[in-house]
Amino acid sequence: MKAAVVREFGEPLLVEELPIPQPGPGQVLVRLEACGLCHTDIHAMHGDWPVKPALPFVPGHEGVGVVEQLGDGVSNRTVGQRVAMPWLGHACGDCRYCIDGRENLCEKQYNNGYAVDGGYAEYMLADARFAVPVPDGVTPLDAGPLTCAGVTTYAAIKNARITPGETVAVFGIGGLGHLAVQYARLVGAIVIAVDVTEEKLALATELGADHVVNARTTDPVQAIRDLGGADAAVILAVAPTVFRQAFDALNRGGRLVLVSLPADGTLTIPIFDTVLKGISVIGSIVGTRQDLIEVFDLHAAGRTRVVTQTRNLDEVNASIDEVLAGTVPARLVFTYQTPDVVVAAAASESLSGHGS
Numbered sequence: 001m002k003a004a005v006v007r008e009f010g011e012p013l014l015v016e017e018l019p020i021p022q023p024g025p026g027q028v029l030v031r032l033e034a035c036g037l038c039h040t041d042i043h044a045m046h047g048d049w050p051v052k053p054a055l056p057f058v059p060g061h062e063g064v065g066v067v068e069q070l071g072d073g074v075s076n077r078t079v080g081q082r083v084a085m086p087w088l089g090h091a092c093g094d095c096r097y098c099i100d101g102r103e104n105l106c107e108k109q110y111n112n113g114y115a116v117d118g119g120y121a122e123y124m125l126a127d128a129r130f131a132v133p134v135p136d137g138v139t140p141l142d143a144g145p146l147t148c149a150g151v152t153t154y155a156a157i158k159n160a161r162i163t164p165g166e167t168v169a170v171f172g173i174g175g176l177g178h179l180a181v182q183y184a185r186l187v188g189a190i191v192i193a194v195d196v197t198e199e200k201l202a203l204a205t206e207l208g209a210d211h212v213v214n215a216r217t218t219d220p221v222q223a224i225r226d227l228g229g230a231d232a233a234v235i236l237a238v239a240p241t242v243f244r245q246a247f248d249a250l251n252r253g254g255r256l257v258l259v260s261l262p263a264d265g266t267l268t269i270p271i272f273d274t275v276l277k278g279i280s281v282i283g284s285i286v287g288t289r290q291d292l293i294e295v296f297d298l299h300a301a302g303r304t305r306v307v308t309q310t311r312n313l314d315e316v317n318a319s320i321d322e323v324l325a326g327t328v329p330a331r332l333v334f335t336y337q338t339p340d341v342v343v344a345a346a347a348s349e350s351l352s353g354h355g356s
Helices: 039-046 140-159 177-186 198-206 220-226 240-248 271-276 289-300 313-325 339-352
Strands: 002-005 014-017 027-036 063-070 082-085 088-090 123-127 167-171 190-195 211-214 230-235 250-258 280-283 308-311 331-335
Touching (some): 014 313, 027 082, 027 140, 063 123, 140 289, 140 331, 167 177, 167 240, 190 220, 230 240, 240 250, 308 313, 313 331
Parallel strands (some): 167 230, 308 331
Antiparallel strands (some): 027 063, 027 123
16 A cells, blocks of 8 residues: 655655555554645654654544454444544543543543554554544545544634634634634634635635734734634644734633644743633643534534645645645645545535635
């Protein structure tokens, strides 16, 4: 099988031919149809975070494909079933976090495309319990980004405890941000989209943002304050200045929701203002399997739109450069040459020029 492999941190990926893996007990073998390129994958490739993947490894945690083989003891998945393999590749199921519905906080979890090989390949193995079924009506092309960008921003909006009529500022309109705008709208928020490119702000407006702020040409704090301030700020950008800007734009009782993980991961905020204004700082890490089920159901019901561009796996290094340069409208998705994915990609490209 073809796979893109990280053999040295910070070096270009190597597209290689590897043996097709065989499923062990409790696992399924999945033939990949699509896999989104998430910025977290790039952090993994560069070894940016304190706990680094073991080399070599195959990145990718927005994988979607069809189950081809069942390992011993698997009874909850079937051959031919379409499934998604998210960041949360496994959790123990027994700890307090797993039991009370916070499996994404399990200390014994492992993550696809980080601790185990992921979706930048034509086949991958998955824990059958954490391979989430993709419902009819959700294409592999859309399901890929929903598997991380979707579930991560959906959970962030839930964790922000937004009530209808509150104002939410979304910092960073890209693969995650274009979905965060839509989820915030679905819960009745007034949405302010903040980015540094007019193209992404135009996309935010198209997807329902009530206001947009170009942080390259305007002081975003003052612009948001002029609009009445934000009751919640969801940070999806990695620029260090964004975090303080988001904090300063909050109203009393506001919630600062941290999602992005910059390489220099230090947050400095004033304790005096945090206490006197009753500001909450919330860390939001991906979502649970139930969150992903809800994300898929919303999309199948026509409530969300995923904006994509497709790439071949051979273009992996050029695709990474595109993401780092900020030239991608929303999400790049590697597609593997199966007929249903090719047809869906061609149809979306012809409708919008950049996917739908």
